[in-house]
Amino acid sequence: MNWNLLGHDWAVDLLGEHIARGQMRHAYLLTGPRGVGRRTLALKMAQALNCTQPPVPGEPCGACRSCTQIERMQHPDLTVVQAEQEGGVLKVDQVRELQRSLALHPYEARYRVALLLRFEEAHPSAMNALLKTLEEPAPQVVLLLTAESAERLLPTIVSRCEVLRLRPMPLEQASRGLQSRWGLPEQQAELLAHISSGRLGFALQLHQEPERMAQRQVWLDDQTRLLSANRVERFAYVDPLWKDKEALRRVLLVWLSYWRDVLMKASGASAPITNLDHQEDIERLAQSVGRQAAHRSAAAIERSLERLERNVNPRLVAEVLMLDLPKI
Secondary structure (H helix, E strand, C coil), X not given: CCCCCCCCHHHHHHHHHHHHCCCCCCEEEEECCCCCCHHHHHHHHHHHHHCCCCCCCCCCCCCCHHHHHHHCCCCCCEEEECCCCCCCCECHHHHHHHHHHHCCCCCCCCCEEEEECCHHHECHXXXXXXXXXXXXXXXXXXXXXXXXXXXXXXXHHHCCCEEEECCCCCHHHHHHHHHHHHCCCHHHHHHHHHHCCCCHHHHHHHHHCHHHHHHHXXXXXXXXXXXXXXXXXXXXXXXXXXXXXXXXXXXXXXHHHHHHHHHHHHHXXXXXXXXXXXXXXXXXXXXXXXXXXXHHHHHXXXXXXXXXXXXXXXXXXXXXXXXXXXXX
């Protein structure tokens, strides 16, 4: 049993067994980094729960009306709840509306499935509102929550869910999967596997949306230029950027991956780097700045990301980082 998924075999086996035996938990929490496959696995489970022509118990056919509607997230007994945009806030009114729909019997399927995506973005009041549903679940309701980590949710939420912690795939396995299933050339598949750090969903996004790869290159070029820029030039660069918190977060994640590569090279580590297409530049920068400066730079970006998560003023976060990065 693999639900036509690459990776996460242990999770598929566990969930499939729960469904086949009729021993489903009323709520599951799928955690892991963005792009690791949390939403895909949740949708596959929704299919397995409500498939009308399962080849074997716990296995969705993927072809019946129920399976195809769930794949498109258009099934009448599937409710998807999420913040309006990544980095936004999932509001309490959205949870209350969900609760009203879950009080109804399924329209046509065996189970009503609620898919709450990126639930770490839920407002505390929204998390608290969901507790009643978790404490008193209806018999024909299954809740599937996704989040980057259980630690970012209320402990009372986590304790009422079956937690499955998803991990990225080994880089070689991800590369082979991109080649065999999606027909990517070997060099491109290897590069995307490295950039995504084995997160197959993120690798596919980069492949299917070339503009994201182009934007990544722009941000890496910007960072190289800023390393030799003065303070005025650095502040001018981040002035428009801090006004879009999610865009700032994405820039910082790209820069962080680069500085981690520099740190590994400066430390003489044998682990594979993320930005495989910038290997020569990374090696030169590692020789130029050394291990301590590389460590300070990576740590400064990590602090900036943590401050954004704590809703520190984005302008302050961006300008402090510009002061912390080395000048070369």
